[in-house]
Amino acid sequence: MAIGYYPRGCLQGGVELPATGPTWQVMRLSRNRNWGHADLVKFLERFAPLAAKATSWKGILIGDMAQPRGGPLPFGHKSHQIGLDVDIWFMPMPDRVLSKAERENVLASNVVAADGKHVDDKTWSPADVAFIRTAAEQPEVERVLVNAAIKKELCRVENGNDRWWMSKVRPWYGHDDHIHVRLKCPADSPNCRAQPPVPGGDGCDKSLDHWFTDSILRIKIPEFGGSSAGLKLKDLPAACTAVLNAPANPASAATEDRSQPR
Numbered sequence: 001m002a003i004g005y006y007p008r009g010c011l012q013g014g015v016e017l018p019a020t021g022p023t024w025q026v027m028r029l030s031r032n033r034n035w036g037h038a039d040l041v042k043f044l045e046r047f048a049p050l051a052a053k054a055t056s057w058k059g060i061l062i063g064d065m066a067q068p069r070g071g072p073l074p075f076g077h078k079s080h081q082i083g084l085d086v087d088i089w090f091m092p093m094p095d096r097v098l099s100k101a102e103r104e105n106v107l108a109s110n111v112v113a114a115d116g117k118h119v120d121d122k123t124w125s126p127a128d129v130a131f132i133r134t135a136a137e138q139p140e141v142e143r144v145l146v147n148a149a150i151k152k153e154l155c156r157v158e159n160g161n162d163r164w165w166m167s168k169v170r171p172w173y174g175h176d177d178h179i180h181v182r183l184k185c186p187a188d189s190p191n192c193r194a195q196p197p198v199p200g201g202d203g204c205d206k207s208l209d210h211w212f213t214d215s216i217l218r219i220k221i222p223e224f225g226g227s228s229a230g231l232k233l234k235d236l237p238a239a240c241t242a243v244l245n246a247p248a249n250p251a252s253a254a255t256e257d258r259s260q261p262r
């Protein structure tokens, strides 16, 4: 169950996404963040081949999901706490299984130009449009966060009628080398708090302009968009105390022990 709010909660009964699948590979395995609500794992297993087909990539590279029990992350994100958020890279999966070391060290490709106002012609390609669109079209997806320069480019190239999915693609700080996909609260999680719905329309309006003002462009959010490291157990929903203090179950203990030395 997803408990609480995306940036303030935890995950009960989290499911591990296998590090390597036919059309995906998980990066940064040492972080042990390839866990999520069962719906997120199911979504990724279904989305990875769809994205591969839409982009002609071999597959997708998956960044952070959540820790085994969700909760605040020691570095890197404000959200990703309830097992419904996932970062997916703007980089095709190579045609081979990456080594552990490569998964730690390979850098995602930044598709935004240095001025922060445009996509970078050297790294951006039409496949990236198909990638984002395929994510936003999935019914369980609540929103897809991308850098404002990417949103602007989508507004430029996606000008046909069939663009209902554009309302789900929202600009946010960072997100220049990955998309952030957020799923809706699952039916089995009564204590999951939904985010206010995205405004209707394609989002290609004045609301986009303020992202390109000097004061916003100057803001450099660390790595992925803030940190939840300051949150304490008492800041989380009461149900999370039991989840985060429960003994590890034997099936997941082997994995969890890697990150939780005693």
Ligand SMILES: [Zn+2]
Residues within 6 Å of the ligand: 077, 080, 085, 086, 087, 179, 180, 181, 224
């Ligand atoms: Zn993210």
